Amino acid sequence: xxxxxxxxxxxxxxxxxxxxxxxxxxxxxxxxxxxxxxxxxxxxxxxxxxxxxxxxxxxxxxxxxxxxxxxxxxxxxxxxxxxxxxxxxxxxxxxxxxxxxxxxxxxxxxxxxxx
Amino acid sequence: xxxxxxxxxxxxxxxxxxxxxxxxxxxxxxxxxxxxxxxxxxxxxxxxxxxxxxxxxxxxxxxxxxxxxxxxxxxxxxxxxxxxxxxxxxxxxxxxxxxxxxxxxxxxxx
Numbered sequence: 001x002x003x004x005x006x007x008x009x010x011x012x013x014x015x016x017x018x019x020x021x022x023x024x025x026x027x028x029x030x031x032x033x034x035x036x037x038x039x040x041x042x043x044x045x046x047x048x049x050x051x052x053x054x055x056x057x058x059x060x061x062x063x064x065x066x067x068x069x070x071x072x073x074x075x076x077x078x079x080x081x082x083x084x085x086x087x088x089x090x091x092x093x094x095x096x097x098x099x100x101x102x103x104x105x106x107x108x109x110x111x112x113x114x115x
Numbered sequence: 116x117x118x119x120x121x122x123x124x125x126x127x128x129x130x131x132x133x134x135x136x137x138x139x140x141x142x143x144x145x146x147x148x149x150x151x152x153x154x155x156x157x158x159x160x161x162x163x164x165x166x167x168x169x170x171x172x173x174x175x176x177x178x179x180x181x182x183x184x185x186x187x188x189x190x191x192x193x194x195x196x197x198x199x200x201x202x203x204x205x206x207x208x209x210x211x212x213x214x215x216x217x218x219x220x221x222x223x224x225x
Binding site for chain 2: 004033035040041042043044045048055056058059091093102103104105106107108109
């Protein structure tokens, strides 16, 4: 079946612009996670949804970052007034807790470059 | 907080040899651990997982060992193949969040 998809795959923004990154999770997956991955580093947690409820947003680096999942499926990560330090790969993952495994299935990521 | 670290940032092995990648974690409340493989330009791909009530789990050519006493996790890859070349991350979960290490880059020499 289809995996997690993300769009766009690449985004170049000028400093100060707003960007919106989209995640389409695997159908039926209740949980959705956003991560930020800097070059040469492991993914760092940003936020977590269970259905449409945002249960944990403690990893969002500033109030310029906002995530939503209004219908419990597709999610959007929005970054306002982008800064150069926001340049990274943004990964989305979904999971279906309660089965034999709680593993997360990752999308290919969106590479954001802020000039 | 939580820190997760891998012991070696890079590892080179000959094709056909076994590979061992190590990881240490700090939070004893971690109840679930996952190893991921990440190839260039792709998201992390699940390899194998283990829960804290186990100390060993085997998959196809891979084995994960968990030592909760010293908070250590390892991934063993048998008969390493060129397609195994990638960055490997360990991940643990104390609570809702998953924490990732910095990764070990595995290079398989033909």
